[in-house]
Amino acid sequence: MNYKKIFIKNVYSKYWFKKSKEYIHNNINNTVSIKFLDEVCKTNKLKDLLEVCIGTGAPIANEMQKKGYHVSGIDYSPELIEECKRVNKNINAKVGDAEKLEYGDQTFDLVYCFNSTWCLSDILSTISEMYRVTKDNGIIIFDILNDDNPKIKKIFKDTKFENENIIGMIYKTIKNLVKLILNKGYPQWEFIVLWNFTNYSYIKNFTNKINKQKIAAYYLDENTCSLIKVTKNFEYHERLFFKLKKIS
Numbered sequence: 043m044n045y046k047k048i049f050i051k052n053v054y055s056k057y058w059f060k061k062s063k064e065y066i067h068n069n070i071n072n073t074v075s076i077k078f079l080d081e082v083c084k085t086n087k088l089k090d091l092l093e094v095c096i097g098t099g100a101p102i103a104n105e106m107q108k109k110g111y112h113v114s115g116i117d118y119s120p121e122l123i124e125e126c127k128r129v130n131k132n133i134n135a136k137v138g139d140a141e142k143l144e145y146g147d148q149t150f151d152l153v154y155c156f157n158s159t160w161c162l163s164d165i166l167s168t169i170s171e172m173y174r175v176t177k178d179n180g181i182i183i184f185d186i187l188n189d190d191n192p193k194i195k196k197i198f199k200d201t202k203f204e205n206e207n208i209i210g211m212i213y214k215t216i217k218n219l220v221k222l223i224l225n226k227g228y229p230q231w232e233f234i235v236l237w238n239f240t241n242y243s244y245i246k247n248f249t250n251k252i253n254k255q256k257i258a259a260y261y262l263d264e265n266t267c268s269l270i271k272v273t274k275n276f277e278y279h280e281r282l283f284f285k286l287k288k289i290s
């Protein structure tokens with residue numbers, strides 16, 4: 043039994059339902075992701091998009107649909123998909139597993155996944171699947187939390203401590219109680235390491251095996267509000283974005 047998936051479906055979805063309504067506004071990651079997707083689509087004349095882990099569709103899928111793209115999406119949570127369909131009837135959303143996409147080979151021009159790869163049980167299966175359902179010369183885009191970065195490494199270490207170590211578990215319980223008493227934040231009672239961080243080398247080594255063209259990595263530059271290509275010092279960046287053109 044995959045406890046992480048059960049957690050995503052039954053617990054995390056409730057948290058995300060609320061959280062997604064707060065974070066859609068003024069979030070630079072989302073603004074830049076939408077701008078980047080739009081530029082890539084325009085440059086390469088891409089129309090048919092799939093968002094993997096679409097959540098409620100807010101804000102990325104909604105914005106892309108409003109810009110005139112044909113947007114499909116999948117998410118593991120029936121509750122989030124229901125909300126996505128309610129909010130935007132023009133998005134073709136369905137329940138599904140990112141690691142086993144229920145679409146035929148070469149269905150979409152562009153397949154993307156934002157703010158989500160760290161929730162997945164198996165990121166490489168997901169990238170393989172995103173690659174499979176992308177047309178030749180189509181594009182795959184996703185982001186990761188970079189565990190070469192010291193801050194991200196610490197978050198991962200702390201999360202493991204709070205979920206796997208008895209003292210950490212007591213600490214987490216007290217933290218949850220404080221959140222409840224002060225009515226601040228979101229208590230999370232299950233002891234499960236949800237976050238799954240990865241790094242540039244891991245992604246590059248995998249995609250080099252499946253694709254002729256090398257994957258490009260980017261970081262988000264807050265000053266210019268854009269994604270800038272990165273080729274060294276990957277550890278400086280908490281989040282990395284990847285773009286892969288499918289050349290089989």
Ligand SMILES: C[S@@+](CC[C@H](N)C(=O)[O-])C[C@H]1O[C@@H](n2cnc3c(N)ncnc32)[C@H](O)[C@@H]1O
Pocket residue numbers: 047050055058062094095096097098100101102116117118119122138139140141155156157158161162163
């Ligand atoms: C942090 S939310 C991000 C949602 C959306 N992409 C966004 O940018 O707002 C992560 C999403 O990943 C979904 N998810 C996690 N594991 C999944 C899986 N194996 N298959 C499909 N969706 C999954 C969750 O249900 C949740 O909606």
